[in-house]
Amino acid sequence: MKIGIIVHSQTGHTLLVGERLREKLQSDGHEVRLMRMQNLEKEEAKNPTDVQLDSLPETKGYDALIFGAWVQGFTLCPGFIKYAEQLPDLGQASVSCFLTQQFRYKWMGGNRAMSKMTTSLETKGAVVKSTAIINWSHKKREQQIEELAERFTRQYKA
Numbered sequence: 001m002k003i004g005i006i007v008h009s010q011t012g013h014t015l016l017v018g019e020r021l022r023e024k025l026q027s028d029g030h031e032v033r034l035m036r037m038q039n040l041e042k043e044e045a046k047n048p049t050d051v052q053l054d055s056l057p058e059t060k061g062y063d064a065l066i067f068g069a070w071v072q073g074f075t076l077c078p079g080f081i082k083y084a085e086q087l088p089d090l091g092q093a094s095v096s097c098f099l100t101q102q103f104r105y106k107w108m109g110g111n112r113a114m115s116k117m118t119t120s121l122e123t124k125g126a127v128v129k130s131t132a133i134i135n136w137s138h139k140k141r142e143q144q145i146e147e148l149a150e151r152f153t154r155q156y157k158a
């Protein structure tokens with residue numbers, strides 16, 4: 001399958017998870033494109049309207065899409081909200097989502113951010129199949145990333 005992984009990553013954590021996922025998907029025989037976007041200038045803007053993105057990755061032309069973003073101020077980073085708002089209709093596409101966050105527990109912003117992330121994509125017609133949250137300071141972070149790559153990859157037929 002042709003799979004697009006689209007991540008918003010400011011300092012590189014979410015990108016790194018995207019890279020791990022790409023490796024796993026590729027080793028299963030998929031054709032994968034990983035696309036990263038970042039905020040320009042006001043890097044930690046709190047309001048999506050104040051965010052300027054360096055790119056708007058294309059969602060067309062893939063058999064499956066995976067989105068990644070991060071937790072900012074106990075909710076979804078505004079850069080991803082801004083990106084999701086401008087997306088075209090995703091036409092019932094099955095998508096998967098993941099988040100990274102610094103804190104060890106998902107209830108410290110992760111769950112709330114994931115709920116926003118899935119809603120923002122569902123508003124565009126997507127059907128969210130799988131979700132995952134990586135807690136960056138958790139001692140089992142490596143295991144979390146491996147589990148994510150394994151579980152997400154299992155959904156697709158090579």
Ligand SMILES: Cc1cc2nc3c(=O)[nH]c(=O)nc-3n(C[C@H](O)[C@H](O)[C@H](O)COP(=O)(O)O)c2cc1C
Binds near residue numbers: 011070074110
């Ligand atoms: C302004 C700001 C606010 C943040 N707020 C939270 C938060 O509420 N909860 C949390 O767990 N991590 C928080 N973080 C940490 C990031 O979610 C974490 O470092 C994430 O992995 C960054 O992803 P990136 O490296 O892909 O940009 C915050 C980071 C920044 C810069």
